[in-house]
Amino acid sequence: MQMTEKITQKVSSNGRIVIPKEWRDRLAIEDKNEVEMELKDDKTILIKKKTHPLEIEDNLFKGVAPFTEEELDEVKRSLFPSEE
Amino acid sequence: MIEKAVIDAQVLFYFHYEYQKIPLILQQLKKKVINGEITVILPTIAIAELFWKMRRIGKTSVFKEALNRWESSENIIIDDFNLEIIKLMLKNAKSHELHDEIIAMTCKKYNTDIIYSKDKKFKETFNLQLRSW
Secondary structure, X not given: OOOOOOOOOXXXXXXXOOOOXXXXXXXXXXXXXXXXXXEOOOOOXXXXXXXXXXXXXXXXXXXXXXXXXXXXXXXXXXXXXXXX | OOEEEEEOHHHHHHOOOOHXXXXXXXXXXXXXXXXXXXXXXXXXHHHHHHHHHHHHOOXXXXXXXXXXXXXXXXXXXXXXXXXXXXXXXXXXXXXXOHHHHHHHHHHHHOOOOEEEOOXXXXXXXXXXXXXXX
16 A cells, blocks of 8 residues: 655745755765656645666566676677777 | 766676675766666677577577667667777777777777776777776
């Protein structure tokens, strides 16, 4: 079951609001990170942490060994076979 | 101005490797890309090298997913090898290994002399700032 937490915030100059520190910590939102904002018809503003594709920590290449020197030489020869 | 750097196939590989095993300098680079503190340029030749590696071990679908992520990432530019690189190569009097020269000229194309790689030739031959591990 999804939980929803609610708070009330005062809007300060230029429409600024603060994301509570506890929420920032929980979502690992740091300085210079970006958030996406959506305005909905029902007067709701949804703020989402923007996730960069490189942030997806699913170890996509897990189990694959990094390039060896031999592999790097081999792939170069594969690209330009006549070069020696 | 945001820093720019070219990266090679090894660096590209480490972007999706087990985080704890990624060399520190590349962990930092990855974080800087995520935070928008640097733009990295991926030469298509480096992408082709990684594709060669992944396809021969039957990991094409994993490579495809990685490619989708690079294409949709901010602060990552995929550079197509084109005539502009050839024109930059024309300025080099000496003959070089084509692979290295194309990558080095990609730096020139983007007005940066920073390259993340383990290959010392980029510094020794092309006078680039090598960021290695």
